[in-house]
Amino acid sequence: MTALAERIAREFGTPAVVIDLDRVERNIARLQAACDGVGVANRPHIKTHKSPVIARMQRDAGARGITCQKLGEAEVMAQAGLDDILISYNILGEHKLDRLGALLRSGTRVTVAADNPVTVAGLPRAAAAAERPLRVVVECDTGQKRAGVETPAEAVALARDIAGRPGLVFAGLMLYGPVDGVEATRRFLEEAQAGLRDAGLEAEIVSNGGTPNLKNLGAIAGVTEHRAGTYVFNDRMMMAAGMASLDDVALHVVSTVVSRAGPERGILDAGSKTLTADTGGGLDGHGLILEHPRARIARFAEEHGFLDLSACNDRPNVGDVVRIVPNHVCVVVNMVDRLVAVRGEEIVGEIEVAARGRLG
Amino acid sequence: MTALAERIAREFGTPAVVIDLDRVERNIARLQAACDGVGVANRPHIKTHKSPVIARMQRDAGARGITCQKLGEAEVMAQAGLDDILISYNILGEHKLDRLGALLRSGTRVTVAADNPVTVAGLPRAAAAAERPLRVVVECDTGQKRAGVETPAEAVALARDIAGRPGLVFAGLMLYGPVDGVEATRRFLEEAQAGLRDAGLEAEIVSNGGTPNLKNLGAIAGVTEHRAGTYVFNDRMMMAAGMASLDDVALHVVSTVVSRAGPERGILDAGSKTLTADTGGGLDGHGLILEHPRARIARFAEEHGFLDLSACNDRPNVGDVVRIVPNHVCVVVNMVDRLVAVRGEEIVGEIEVAARGRLG
Numbered sequence: 001m002t003a004l005a006e007r008i009a010r011e012f013g014t015p016a017v018v019i020d021l022d023r024v025e026r027n028i029a030r031l032q033a034a035c036d037g038v039g040v041a042n043r044p045h046i047k048t049h050k051s052p053v054i055a056r057m058q059r060d061a062g063a064r065g066i067t068c069q070k071l072g073e074a075e076v077m078a079q080a081g082l083d084d085i086l087i088s089y090n091i092l093g094e095h096k097l098d099r100l101g102a103l104l105r106s107g108t109r110v111t112v113a114a115d116n117p118v119t120v121a122g123l124p125r126a127a128a129a130a131e132r133p134l135r136v137v138v139e140c141d142t143g144q145k146r147a148g149v150e151t152p153a154e155a156v157a158l159a160r161d162i163a164g165r166p167g168l169v170f171a172g173l174m175l176y177g178p179v180d181g182v183e184a185t186r187r188f189l190e191e192a193q194a195g196l197r198d199a200g201l202e203a204e205i206v207s208n209g210g211t212p213n214l215k216n217l218g219a220i221a222g223v224t225e226h227r228a229g230t231y232v233f234n235d236r237m238m239m240a241a242g243m244a245s246l247d248d249v250a251l252h253v254v255s256t257v258v259s260r261a262g263p264e265r266g267i268l269d270a271g272s273k274t275l276t277a278d279t280g281g282g283l284d285g286h287g288l289i290l291e292h293p294r295a296r297i298a299r300f301a302e303e304h305g306f307l308d309l310s311a312c313n314d315r316p317n318v319g320d321v322v323r324i325v326p327n328h329v330c331v332v333v334n335m336v337d338r339l340v341a342v343r344g345e346e347i348v349g350e351i352e353v354a355a356r357g358r359l360g
Numbered sequence: 361m362t363a364l365a366e367r368i369a370r371e372f373g374t375p376a377v378v379i380d381l382d383r384v385e386r387n388i389a390r391l392q393a394a395c396d397g398v399g400v401a402n403r404p405h406i407k408t409h410k411s412p413v414i415a416r417m418q419r420d421a422g423a424r425g426i427t428c429q430k431l432g433e434a435e436v437m438a439q440a441g442l443d444d445i446l447i448s449y450n451i452l453g454e455h456k457l458d459r460l461g462a463l464l465r466s467g468t469r470v471t472v473a474a475d476n477p478v479t480v481a482g483l484p485r486a487a488a489a490a491e492r493p494l495r496v497v498v499e500c501d502t503g504q505k506r507a508g509v510e511t512p513a514e515a516v517a518l519a520r521d522i523a524g525r526p527g528l529v530f531a532g533l534m535l536y537g538p539v540d541g542v543e544a545t546r547r548f549l550e551e552a553q554a555g556l557r558d559a560g561l562e563a564e565i566v567s568n569g570g571t572p573n574l575k576n577l578g579a580i581a582g583v584t585e586h587r588a589g590t591y592v593f594n595d596r597m598m599m600a601a602g603m604a605s606l607d608d609v610a611l612h613v614v615s616t617v618v619s620r621a622g623p624e625r626g627i628l629d630a631g632s633k634t635l636t637a638d639t640g641g642g643l644d645g646h647g648l649i650l651e652h653p654r655a656r657i658a659r660f661a662e663e664h665g666f667l668d669l670s671a672c673n674d675r676p677n678v679g680d681v682v683r684i685v686p687n688h689v690c691v692v693v694n695m696v697d698r699l700v701a702v703r704g705e706e707i708v709g710e711i712e713v714a715a716r717g718r719l720g
Binding site for chain 2: 009010011012013014015016017047069070071089090092093094095096099115116118119122141145146147148149150256258259260261262265267269272273274276277278279301302303304306317318319321330331334335336337357360
């Protein structure tokens with residue numbers, strides 16, 4: 001494998017972000033089988049790869065639609081022929097509502113999320129421009145304290161609000177439940193569903209999310225679909241969460257050791273503008289170096305990764321090419337315009353991170 | 361100003377990264393005057409803006425050449441007509457050496473840095489391909505423990521190595537001295553210069569760097585030029601370092617409040633894929649919200665900025681557009697393909713971050 005990394009360095013320069021398509025396919029197939037096994041639809045989150053090529057692999061393996069975190073991602077995916085897109089985010093403001101209208105008018109099946117009446121009040125503008133109904137799910141918070149209404153009663157009230165607006169269709173509930181709070185999520189959903197029935201409404205989809213939450217796949221009654229993103233590549237964070245082994249990690253960063261000014265330290269050409277300062281929820285160090293697992297990426301400058309080699313017996317030399325498993329893969333992919341694609345020991349091409357750089 | 365932010369949100373959507381060219385010009389003029397005042401050449405670091413448009417503004421104001429942190433940046437700048445480029449980094453590996461050769465052959469004056477014999481041994485390949493001499497400075501470490509030889513004796517040995525290689529020209533010394541370690545830097549330079557004289561070599565340039573190090577501009581004998589990057593925009597880190605006031609900050613991120621699910625919390629549409637997880641060297645919170653300075657950007661998801669509003673009396677509502685001064689501006693610019701340019705209250709266009717996304 002190091003021979004391959006050196007070939008990549010020669011052909012593409014470093015740092016390079018590399019994915020192994022064999023492993024990607026295996027990860028895609030495994031999640032699809034898990035979803036199929038418990039009868040939950042698979043709606044993978046494309047924020048991790050931002051590539052229509054990989055989204056098509058997920059669809060062709062059986063995914064029922066995709067998830068995007070922002071409108072710019074959805075526009076790129078729809079343009080590339082992906083359909084049934086959930087934008088799991090509050091869409092606000094004229095600029096975005098007009099783009100949402102154009103996306104809807106293009107014929108793509110689009111569902112958006114809302115957790116407040118201001119968002120809901122804006123959405124009919126998009127539906128009217130498209131002259132097509134817009135599907136809206138109510139984002140519910142069952143413990144993460146991010147976005148999402150905090151109580152089942154609020155969820156029902158917002159569902160009624162949606163159902164009463166011209167051009168909007170209440171499509172269901174969306175949550176990003178805490179991994180260790182399944183009971184709270186169950187109670188929230190039961191109460192919300194009862195309230196919806198009383199209001200004469202029905203949640204066509206109940207969508208849960210997150211790769212770590214695959215632990216709870218099939219364990220929450222009423223959940224109809226799951227949105228996982230990171231599973232497609234995996235990273236150090238997923239390994240720490242027990243969701244992936246090193247063999248399941250399909251992405252690494254190829255980097256060169258550019259300086260060894262002291263005996264116990266060195267510099268990689270991958271800094272915060274490549275690996276990002278994301279700690280992966282508090283992991284020690286900024287990545288795992290496959291060739292030197294006891295080397296610690298202690299800190300960053302923008303184009304410098306500071307290596308602490310004090311715990312290494314076998315220390316890398318200037319010019320050595322190494323492979324790094326990043327802490328958090330989604331933010332690393334977002335740094336580059338292209339991924340180098342390999343299968344085993346073979347370089348098979350480049351894949352564009354087509355939906356990158358779309359702010360909003 | 362909020363009227364302008366709302367206009368930007370309507371015309372470009374949020375998050376948007378906005379620069380005020382009036383302030384940029386003021387920052388450029390102020391640094392140039394400071395350099396001129398002490399007779400130190402100004403070689404601004406373009407890693408902060410990655411824009412040939414802004415590099416030309418710096419050159420036209422009197423900069424003597426520019427600094428790039430990687431070859432990809434230098435290629436874009438040279439293509440746009442910028443000349444006299446210092447790449448302040450060890451360039452290693454065939455892929456980069458061949459590109460460096462092509463850059464040199466194009467007629468651009470290029471200087472590169474080296475802190476070890478492996479790098480030096482590789483560089484003649486570039487000079488030979490270009491059939492032109494390549495200028496090389498020795499990177500010296502006077503306390504930062506990043507890259508750079510640790511002792512004056514090593515600096516002299518590496519200078520001799522460079523001078524003895526076909527196609528290479530020893531051009532001088534480069535350092536990134538610690539702000540509070542001027543005495544150590546002085547001693548290092550004195551000793552190194554004495555050693556160089558003994559070896560019959562001369563440092564044509566002695567280059568120091570960093571915006572915080574402008575405190576020491578003119579205070580270190582022998583330093584001939586300075587490489588500052590962040591000063592062109594400034595950020596929360598420069599404010600904390602006493603290097604900029606709020607009036608000197610020329611960049612902010614326009615963001616929308618998209619959720620207020622709890623009374624003391626909210627969500628911005630600027631998360632770690634916009635503002636980055638860079639803490640700016642340990643600042644509290646992830647940015648300063650101009651409209652709500654007591655709101656704390658407590659943490660991030662990729663497209664969510666988590667607002668802690670417990671200390672705010674005047675709390676923002678869903679749909680409100682706010683302006684954020686980021687912790688570290690260089691990594692934020694690196695996230696986007698385009699900046700929105702304003703002058704005072706007027707939107708004057710967009711500026712491409714042309715050298716972004718060039719890994720290596």
